[in-house]
Amino acid sequence: MPTPPDPPIELLTPSEMGRADALTIAGGVPGYALMLKAGQNVADAALDLLRETGGDKIAIFCGPGNNGGDGYVAARFLREAGLQVAVGALGDPRFLRGDAKQAFQDWPGETRAVEEIDLGVADLVIDALFGAGFSRPLEGRALQTVERINAAGNPVLAVDVPSGVDGATGAMGSACVRAKKTVTFFRQKPGHALLPGRAACGDVLLTQIGIESAVLTDIAPKTFLNLPSLWREHLPRLQIEGHKYARGHLLVASGPMTRTGAARLAARAGLRAGAGLVTLVSPTEALAVNAAHLTAIMLRAADSADDWRDLLADRRFSVCVFGPAFGTGRKTVEIAEVLLAAAEEDRPLALVLDADALTAFAPDWEVLAQRIKASAARVVLTPHEGEFSRLFSKKAETAPPVSPSERAPSHESLAQPADFTSKLDRARAAAEAVGAVIVLKGADTVVASPDGRASIAANAPPTLATAGSGDVLAGLIGGLLAQNMPSFEAAACAVWLHGEAGNLFGPGLIAEDLPDLLPKVLAGLARS
Numbered sequence: 237m238p239t240p241p242d243p244p245i246e247l248l249t250p251s252e253m254g255r256a257d258a259l260t261i262a263g264g265v266p267g268y269a270l271m272l273k274a275g276q277n278v279a280d281a282a283l284d285l286l287r288e289t290g291g292d293k294i295a296i297f298c299g300p301g302n303n304g305g306d307g308y309v310a311a312r313f314l315r316e317a318g319l320q321v322a323v324g325a326l327g328d329p330r331f332l333r334g335d336a337k338q339a340f341q342d343w344p345g346e347t348r349a350v351e352e353i354d355l356g357v358a359d360l361v362i363d364a365l366f367g368a369g370f371s372r373p374l375e376g377r378a379l380q381t382v383e384r385i386n387a388a389g390n391p392v393l394a395v396d397v398p399s400g401v402d403g404a405t406g407a408m409g410s411a412c413v414r415a416k417k418t419v420t421f422f423r424q425k426p427g428h429a430l431l432p433g434r435a436a437c438g439d440v441l442l443t444q445i446g447i448e449s450a451v452l453t454d455i456a457p458k459t460f461l462n463l464p465s466l467w468r469e470h471l472p473r474l475q476i477e478g479h480k481y482a483r484g485h486l487l488v489a490s491g492p493m494t495r496t497g498a499a500r501l502a503a504r505a506g507l508r509a510g511a512g513l514v515t516l517v518s519p520t521e522a523l524a525v526n527a528a529h530l531t532a533i534m535l536r537a538a539d540s541a542d543d544w545r546d547l548l549a550d551r552r553f554s555v556c557v558f559g560p561a562f563g564t565g566r567k568t569v570e571i572a573e574v575l576l577a578a579a580e581e582d583r584p585l586a587l588v589l590d591a592d593a594l595t596a597f598a599p600d601w602e603v604l605a606q607r608i609k610a611s612a613a614r615v616v617l618t619p620h621e622g623e624f625s626r627l628f629s630k631k632a633e634t635a636p637p638v639s640p641s642e643r644a645p646s647h648e649s650l651a652q653p654a655d656f657t658s659k660l661d662r663a664r665a666a667a668e669a670v671g672a673v674i675v676l677k678g679a680d681t682v683v684a685s686p687d688g689r690a691s692i693a694a695n696a697p698p699t700l701a702t703a704g705s706g707d708v709l710a711g712l713i714g715g716l717l718a719q720n721m722p723s724f725e726a727a728a729c730a731v732w733l734h735g736e737a738g739n740l741f742g743p744g745l746i747a748e749d750l751p752d753l754l755p756k757v758l759a760g761l762a763r764s
């Protein structure tokens with residue numbers, strides 16, 4: 237029997253996790269049984285860490301909710317395992333309720349105030365202050381406790397999420413615990429993948445506590461880790477009898493004479509990603525410089541929006557990457573409009589609008605949204621944070637649709653400051669408002685689809701922060717779209733391939749290196 241493919245890895249918001257919990261309890265599993273298993277998993281992870289670092293003294297900081305409850309359970313198991321356990325409570329533990337109260341009552345040791353815990357002697361700190369219920373920036377005693385834990389510098393094991401990190405958004409307010417490891421339960425949360433939360437978690441250990449995956453049918457999560465399991469089944473498959481046109485013909489628009497490199501990077505990436513043919517469309521003045529650098533990639537001239545209209549009369553051109561280093565003037569808007577208008581039901585066309593093509597519309601995102609919605613083209617927009625803010629800085633005249641996530645931005649403007657508004661929510665709201673797949677780039681690139689699905693990538697190395705690497709990404713997306721991969725999956729796949737190529741190369745990476753790493757990354761993907 238062939239082994240079934242790995243399923244996509246869902247990320248559950250704290251409220252979705254609450255539903256998973258509630259459905260499990262409604263199915264007959266006591267809530268305290270879940271907490272016992274969670275606390276046991278924390279204790280096991282603590283024992284593993286101590287085996288690495290040595291020592292037998294553990295300080296556990298327990299908060300006023302069920303995260304604290306997990307802490308009291310772990311304290312009991314660790315004491316039973318022969319360790320010296322000091323427990324500090326934030327808030328009076330006599331006011332604990334429900335399962336956390338039970339856990340406190342079952343803890344046979346002493347409980348002191350957090351301030352009384354001596355961090356100088358602890359070999360390991362367990363942070364069970366706040367988890368899924370963390371709801372506002374830390375202040376007062378809670379803030380002081382977190383700052384004291386960080387300043388002491390002991391290795392920290394966080395329960396569920398490092399305290400101070402919002403599990404839904406990865407945001408932190410005033411401060412958060414810096415953990416060496418984070419033990420979480422059932423499924424990871426967006427806050428484990430989104431920055432700055434991801435950086436505060438250390439290694440994330442996913443453990444099971446008796447919640448069945450079947451509860452996800454009811455919850456229908458729409459956020460996923462960007463891993464091959466999310467898009468593998470949509471990868472292009474070569475046909476024995478296939479010809480190059482069956483793999484799509486990708487156009488990439490070049491900028492003027494002194495700004496041609498970005499398009500060539502995108503074009504080469506598109507070809508490596510598997511587009512059957514790639515044509516660079518160059519202003520006449522830049523033909524010679526482009527011609528001097530191209531071999532397998534073809535070259536055509538187009539200067540005006542009319543030239544582009546004529547070019548697109550050839551219906552074999554199926555995808556266009558438009559924007560890298562193109563210029564932000566009126567002509568850019570006109571050509572984008574020609575591209576969007578060229579798509580018809582019987583003339584499929586996919587567009588990757590990147591860089592200057594986004595800035596040229598800024599701040600009139602509603603104009604872009606109108607054009608996209610009126611178009612039959614499949615559209616992917618690939619802004620980095622700066623381009624996103626520029627494009628979406630203007631207030632909506634008519635309220636755009638609200639984000640499906642629990643912490644929806646207000647939509648006064650889609651480009652909210654980063655505080656407690658998540659990158660995930662902003663990308664989702666923009667995808668829905670514009671009617672295109674949004675790739676909101678960065679170290680935690682979010683790909684959001686207008687249908688509400690979203691992925692978060694956690695595999696990209698910081699070496700990708702190098703000039704031209706975004707152009708390569710745009711080309712990769714174009715190359716996959718050319719082979720008819722669906723837009724959301726193509727964008728997510730390209731983001732993952734881009735990250736893996738960066739990992740494969742290591743230090744010293746420049747954008748030119750990326751396209752030629754693709755064969756190795758693709759071969760590894762085929763083997764996995």
Ligand SMILES: NC(=O)C1=CN([C@@H]2O[C@H](COP(=O)(O)OP(=O)(O)OC[C@H]3O[C@@H](n4cnc5c(N)ncnc54)[C@H](OP(=O)(O)O)[C@@H]3O)[C@@H](O)[C@H]2O)[C@@H](O)CC1
Pocket residue numbers: 253254256257270271274299300301302303304305306365366367368369370371372373374375378395396397421445
């Ligand atoms: N769901 C599951 O399946 C399972 C969940 N489990 C565990 O439960 C955890 C979630 O527990 P939870 O819902 O009780 O929330 P939790 O994180 O303890 O915090 C709530 C308390 O903190 C307070 N508070 C919040 N922010 C604050 C701030 N900035 N500064 C000060 N106070 C603040 C808040 O006060 P309030 O906002 O009500 O005033 C409230 O008192 C989850 O992370 C996991 O570890 C496991 O046992 C296994 C099964």
Ligand SMILES: Nc1ncnc2c1ncn2[C@@H]1O[C@H](COP(=O)(O)OP(=O)(O)O)[C@@H](O)[C@H]1O
Pocket residue numbers: 591620677678679680681696697698699700701702703704705706707708709734
């Ligand atoms: N710190 C980082 N870690 C991982 N990936 C990053 C980081 N910074 C940027 N990237 C990635 O590098 C690419 C940069 O794209 P972009 O900002 O458009 O650059 P350029 O315009 O120079 O091509 C994006 O894919 C982005 O996700």
Ligand SMILES: [K+]
Pocket residue numbers: 303363364365366367394395396397398399
């Ligand atoms: K915690």
